[in-house]
Amino acid sequence: MALKEQEEKYIQRYIDGDMDEHEKEEFRSYIKENPECAHRLQELKRTVTMVQGTSHVWAPETFTDSIMKELPKKRKRTAWKS
Amino acid sequence: MDATVKRLVKEVKKDGDQDAFRELVDLYKDKVYQIAYRMVGNAYEAQDMAQEAFLRAYANIESYDEKRKFSTWLFRITTNLCIDRLRKKKPDYSLDAEIPGAEGLDGYSQLSSPDKLPDEQVVTMEMQEWVQEGILKLPPKYRTAIVLRYIEDLSIQEISDILELPENTVKTHVHRGREALRKHLGNT
Structure with missing residues (x-):
């Protein structure tokens, strides 16, 4: 069953940390009575945790050197002479 | 970190100081590469995008506004490059689209x-x-x-x-x- 649009909005705001203490408390007691809404919140939290948990990748070791090779010849203040 | 970055950027701006630029590359290469990798999805293109981002940053350093964070400017160049690349590729992104014959597949x-x-x-x-x-x-x-x-x-x-x-x-x-x-x- 689809959640109400308003519920979806509350869940998103809750996850984004956009609720003040009072709203948070209200929302928490609301989801206690609404398992479907609580379930959706759990799923979204889990999704976020999984995305955050993807391992970080690093630039290859040769990265900096290969950029430095591609840089234009150093600008010279006397360039007008040539 | 911020003070170091500011000094390095100034040196690059002043006379294209390549040693200062090398330090900037070392500071940000992993983040830039990571953004590129997650955006384009493979190591080969990610390296290409990340290198291009740094080369453009060097070439256009004059246009960087020192009142903003350097990383903000650099990440903007990176994401723009990646988005351009993705637009040129055949779009394979349509997460909501049904895969024929894959009903119930999750x-x-x-x-x-x-x-x-x-x-x-x-x-x-x-x-x-x-x-x-x-x-x-x-x-x-x-x-x-x-x-x-x-x-x-x-x-x-x-x-x-x-x-x-x-x-x-x-x-x-x-x-x-x-x-x-x-x-x-x-x-x-």
Whole structure:
């Protein structure tokens, strides 16, 4: 069953940390009575945790050197002479 | 860190100091590469995009406004390059689209059941690939928001500066990306 649009909005705001203490408390007691809404919140939290948990990748070791090779010849203040 | 970056940028601006630029590359290469990798999805293109981002930063350093954070400017160049690249490629992102003959297929039905696997690491690897696949199926604007928010761990305000989009738009992109990923990961 689809959640109400308003519920979806509350869940998103809750996850984004956009609720003040009072709203948070209200929302928490609301989801206690609404398992479907609580379930959706759990799923979204889990999704976020999984995305955050993807391992970080690093630039290859040769990265900096290969950029430095591609840089234009150093600008010279006397360039007008040539 | 900020003071160091400011000094290095000044030196690059002044006379194109390449040693100072090398230090900047070393400071930011992993973040830039990571954004590129999550955006384009493979190491070869990621290196290409990340290198191009630094070369453009060097060539256009005059246009960098020192009142803004250097990383904001650099990440903007990076995400723009990646988005351009994605637009030129055949779009394969349509997370919500039905795959013919794949009804009922969700994250869990594709993965082996964890308790059948002897090695927990395998599950982790497969899970990671599944997440990466989900990210790559997101339309570029949602993908960018998700990568900056959850992989680079940036605030909505910073992302809004990088993408030059209102904060509410960034939030909407994060919400939609998150929702599409939730469906992809199939945790029903």
